[in-house]
Amino acid sequence: MSALRVTAAALAAALRRPPITGVIAVLILLAVVLAAALSPLGGYPIGADVDPASASQGPSAAHWLGTDHLGRDVAWRLALGSRAFVGPGAVACLIAAALGIPLGAVAGFAGGGVAGTVRFLIGSVASVPRLVLILLICTVYGAGPLQLAVGAGIAGAPALAEAVGTRIEALRSADFVLASRAHGVTLPNLLLGHLVGAATGPTIARLLLATFGGFVILESTLSYIGGLGVPEPNPSWGNMLVFDWGRGVSLSVIAPALAIWLTVGATTEAGKLFTERHRG
Amino acid sequence: MAELTLSGLTIQSDGVTLVDQVGLTVRPGEIVALIGASGSGKTLTCRALLGLVDLDPGVVSANLHVADADHEWTPYAGLSGAGRRARDRAFRSLRGRILGYLPQGAPAALDPVVRVGTQLQRTAELGQGGMVTSWLERAGFDAEQARALPQLWPHELSGGMAQRVVIAQALARGSRILVADEPTTGLDAPLQRRLLESLRALADDGLAVLIVTHDLRMASPVADRMIVLDGGRTAEVWSGVPEVAESPAGARLLSAIREVPW
Numbered sequence: 014m015s016a017l018r019v020t021a022a023a024l025a026a027a028l029r030r031p032p033i034t035g036v037i038a039v040l041i042l043l044a045v046v047l048a049a050a051l052s053p054l055g056g057y058p059i060g061a062d063v064d065p066a067s068a069s070q071g072p073s074a075a076h077w078l079g080t081d082h083l084g085r086d087v088a089w090r091l092a093l094g095s096r097a098f099v100g101p102g103a104v105a106c107l108i109a110a111a112l113g114i115p116l117g118a119v120a121g122f123a124g125g126g127v128a129g130t131v132r133f134l135i136g137s138v139a140s141v142p143r144l145v146l147i148l149l150i151c152t153v154y155g156a157g158p159l160q161l162a163v164g165a166g167i168a169g170a171p172a173l174a175e176a177v178g179t180r181i182e183a184l185r186s187a188d189f190v191l192a193s194r195a196h197g198v199t200l201p202n203l204l205l206g207h208l209v210g211a212a213t214g215p216t217i218a219r220l221l222l223a224t225f226g227g228f229v230i231l232e233s234t235l236s237y238i239g240g241l242g243v244p245e246p247n248p249s250w251g252n253m254l255v256f257d258w259g260r261g262v263s264l265s266v267i268a269p270a271l272a273i274w275l276t277v278g279a280t281t282e283a284g285k286l287f288t289e290r291h292r293g
Numbered sequence: 294m295a296e297l298t299l300s301g302l303t304i305q306s307d308g309v310t311l312v313d314q315v316g317l318t319v320r321p322g323e324i325v326a327l328i329g330a331s332g333s334g335k336t337l338t339c340r341a342l343l344g345l346v347d348l349d350p351g352v353v354s355a356n357l358h359v360a361d362a363d364h365e366w367t368p369y370a371g372l373s374g375a376g377r378r379a380r381d382r383a384f385r386s387l388r389g390r391i392l393g394y395l396p397q398g399a400p401a402a403l404d405p406v407v408r409v410g411t412q413l414q415r416t417a418e419l420g421q422g423g424m425v426t427s428w429l430e431r432a433g434f435d436a437e438q439a440r441a442l443p444q445l446w447p448h449e450l451s452g453g454m455a456q457r458v459v460i461a462q463a464l465a466r467g468s469r470i471l472v473a474d475e476p477t478t479g480l481d482a483p484l485q486r487r488l489l490e491s492l493r494a495l496a497d498d499g500l501a502v503l504i505v506t507h508d509l510r511m512a513s514p515v516a517d518r519m520i521v522l523d524g525g526r527t528a529e530v531w532s533g534v535p536e537v538a539e540s541p542a543g544a545r546l547l548s549a550i551r552e553v554p555w
Contacts, residue, residue, distance in 0.1 A: 186347075188401035192459070195343050195396070196416055196466050197389020206415070211406040 038282035049099035052092035060246045081257050081265040090248035097249035101162035102228035106221045108166025113173025121181030139171035156241045169224040180213045219284035226280030294321040295361035295391050295469035302355040306348040313525045319501040326512035327505045329522030335505045339472050344384030393468025397475045399455040403447035410443020417465035432461035452479040470501040489515045
């Protein structure tokens, strides 16, 4: 609970003196999440939207971002395409956090054989290339958004565990830890409230946003390549990018590319809001 | 009201004996000074009182008896196996509630990434409850400072302020026996005096206070008894100042810390 409070306080403090890029980044991420949540309510007929009469048009009042070469509305498909990564990306972040934070905390605080074992485990996962790990999971369990999310979550856990573990190891013998224990603060409260929450909270927030950004790229890449990503006619920013590829410069290619770039950039910039305020 | 008796404390690390058969007693209303040169085992002795020695094998023998009106604890009664779990349990119920600790270097004793008020609040919630500002006033801040301090980060405090914040924490926690490790280090003379006066006031309220220091001159006016650690052993126990310079251990201590005898 206190970890949440501290993180919320850090965010509130950061927003009081916001760097303008951070504010824009948060607005972009909010827009993407809202698009994913609300776009299905628009009733856009996915799969029944082919309209050769209005193929490859520029922007107009009817089609804000124009159409692709099958006459499908780019703006609607862009909004709907965000669903390919918003939900699964959030799940990936949750899995990375659920695995990485406790393992890192144990590795950092326990020391000795326990820490060695946990670090070996973390290192083993980290040594498998991310894409190979995800391909392996998709091969065994089939391709789908959940499998992608689980794969990306597991692949993202070592970075979190490493950051949390290193930080806690450095703080383990700090005087304030000794003082807290002397006051009778129990070990779980010490780990959660002080070491993970206050000391590592901003780092965790930054890494989770980076994990999300990484998932956007991963999902777009797989959909671009085809096979493991979102299959046509369902839209994803990756398969939209490839759909009109080689048919000249048009919004139907530029819009998804720009959307990917802006969203991934926004995760990095939003992460910078989580600076450590106590350093002034 | 609680009192503490320690005897036969021996601490080893990798075959080296760091503390050898040390003993001391602190009673309610009393300030006892544990004096020794750097490296004489003072801090280790403090940590052993709280069960916070992280060495291998650490405490190899000790007879620690802590008692308040209702309970008695002998945490070092068993040092291995099932005794170890009993010891951890005993120390868990002692730490904070009965035994308070003011670590060496107060600024580092505060969590650097949590505001002063939040830390004090959390400590108070473990113990006495009450308002953060009133605990700060009890620790010697005036009303205006007590209102401003809770919003500050620990790095914004001076050494003396941090020391008093740490004392406020111990008060808010409501510990009955205070172990203060070098509480006056880095403070100027007036601040040292104020700090010692507040420790004296706490002792007069019935707390038992153990001050650990290398500074004989600081400790002697305020301490009811002085215990000298000499090479990891308890050398002598003095009740007054004049005996100090005449005894061999006192002379060694004085030369070791380059103190000018008065």
